[in-house]
Amino acid sequence: MNLHTLKYTFLSFCALSLVVACSDDDNGTDIVQASCSDGIMNGTETAVDCGGASCQPCENGGDPDPMEPVALDFTGTYSQVDFMGRPGINTVLNGDDESKDAHNVSIPSEGVANFQAGFEARLVGLHDAYGAVYENNILGLDAATLTTVLAADVLEVSPNLPTTYFNPGEDNDGDDNPLTLDGDEIAFTGRALGDDVIDVSLILLFGGENGIRFSGQDTNADGEADLPRLTSDGVAITATPTDTFPYLGAPE
Amino acid sequence: MRKTKLLMGLGILAIVGVVLVAADHIDAPGTTSNSADIADFYAFEPSADSPNTVLIVDLQTNVLPDLAYGTFDEDVLTEINIDTNNDLIEDMVIQALPRGDTMYFFGPAAPTATGITGEVLVDSPLGSVAISDTEAITTTTDDGVSLFAGPRQDAFYFDFTQFNKVLEGPATAPLGFNIGDDAVDTFDGANTMSLVIEIPNEMLGATTGVNPLGVEGVYKMWVTTNRKQ
Structure with missing residues (x-):
């Protein structure tokens, strides 16, 4: 299910439930808020159209169908902890x-x-x-x-x-x-x-x-390498990538 | 035999402290045993003249025992940063964040902010895919984007044990790296938690980037992991 589907499925669910849950509070004030069905996260919502002080909670625990989609919480600030461009x-x-x-x-x-x-x-x-x-x-x-x-x-x-x-x-x-x-x-x-x-x-x-400056050369022709091998680690790939998506081999 | 050699090498390294590996696997003390550790990053044309580009981010690794491995962390946002005008600042990002059994992808779109903090681009959903176990579950969106998330073979290869001896200099490794059967791929048999995105180039748009050999029309890409604050 893609996110759009998820969002709109939940919107339908929320709109229905608002009629029951949000418009009948006991102080007589209609607390149905436009923000609970406007398809964006605003007010005190913790995800799109749910959570916070005014809208339905985002989790569906106890609802008749526990498999009913819930709005997902993607809120918050994320800070970098690892970074890589080139390998090594x-x-x-x-x-x-x-x-x-x-x-x-x-x-x-x-x-x-x-x-x-x-x-x-x-x-x-x-x-x-x-x-x-x-x-x-x-x-x-x-x-x-x-x-x-x-x-x-x-x-x-x-x-x-x-x-x-x-x-x-x-x-x-x-x-x-x-x-x-x-x-x-x-x-x-x-x-x-x-x-x-x-x-x-x-x-x-x-x-x-x-490109071959330090490649284990035998400079004095005594049959033994006397320059170190620093231009190759000597290993070839052992994993088995494929030509089709997702290209990486199955885990071992 | 390969594991034995690795563990022997680790015994030596344990004396000097934290074990660090490559390409970006366990690359720094701060990311060791961390669910946000980036292992590797690949970007390639999947076949000659393909209209698509494949982006692979490998997270975590089980190359050594006792590392964080096997579960995508819901507090860790993975972000592929893409610079399209050669200034080394991201012009768009592709993001991935797990919720439950599903990996959600966002972008490519401009980030809410450049630099080391950001937010999920909830208004630019790319698609989602069920997180795989051993069998690969894949999906292709209406836009032609293929998605995968789950454990896979680690394709990286490197004789990391001998590399650390080389770093110690000729007293330890007078001949540098090994050859033949003495050279061992430390990553043979290792797995990573992989994210794979195959995306039409047209969705990435034009770029004026130039590579070090002067080739024009290149993206400059890097990957970050970002933990929820």
Whole structure:
């Protein structure tokens, strides 16, 4: 049942019951109020045309048909307690509990002012831990610019382009590195269920200009990796999304 | 085996305090064990050249034991914020709020106020759907909007245990992330409480937003949960 149906079903119910309940009070004053049947919540009503001092209560307990629809209470002020745009931003780039909690009650338009400096320090610090210095990434962004982009924590969604968090496209320039931008890449058009958002994020943060800066390379050819693997967490999707609504697999 | 590894990792983390996870699952102390915790947000074109966009908000998670999971909270309003003019301020919102066995959706419409407080857009009902159990109950409104609310698989994947070792630096994780069978999806087998909306693009309207690569005509979206005061 949609809300309109619900509303009007209740209106009919209320209008009928008002005749009995509201117009026959013992002080002789007719307390039938226009507000109890005007289809909007006003006066002291706690939902549309019910509740408060003048109208029928919103709950139907004790009425002949307990299944009779009741007006629903959607009133009140709601205050933000959690916030997310892109995946992993708060988890990865806010380094302390205070910042993580502050991020959840922040808004994107204030994100750069409130969080960019901390994000950049975190990015530099993560590189420091592995004895490295941040290099411009595959999008050509320096640390300040990348963290500025990420601090405005929103998901860009293009309604008319294929959805991808980041698709490097083909290696059209033949440099044997498909991550190097060559014009056919698509990025930031949304987030599909299968998108490897963690690997994309790691590549943008640690991959340097070719996206593979820290990928477990064996630089001295001794058969052992001597650079850490920081551009992929090594896992693929294990859930089983579908092609039909609601797209997410049944719970396990 | 995967659970065992996770619990071993948690044993280590328990020493340092609150366990925090990603993408937005349990992302901060203030939302841990909280029915309003956002786990994830997806927005995508469901098929090539589709006239619709799919919006998915995952709330709560059972990836770790003893978390708030399994029931939508009637005091928690979920809101998808949509900026259509590139100023990072929401121009319209889509809201979801449960009552009884039903999830009610509102919008897309301008919010009563921008920022961190708001009210339910009772004058802009979008539709409602019975909250599912294991079997998916869906509905499609006269406007062509499909709706779902209920438990679903968590589609997120991440070796969160190794990530925390990487954060500790090369002394703990000299080679960074794992590969092959040593790399484990922490979220394998986890569920979330999901809200799924498939909406015709025409109901979202035009946008002048631009993405970081200069692509025009993008919405800037984010999701919030909001607790009744």
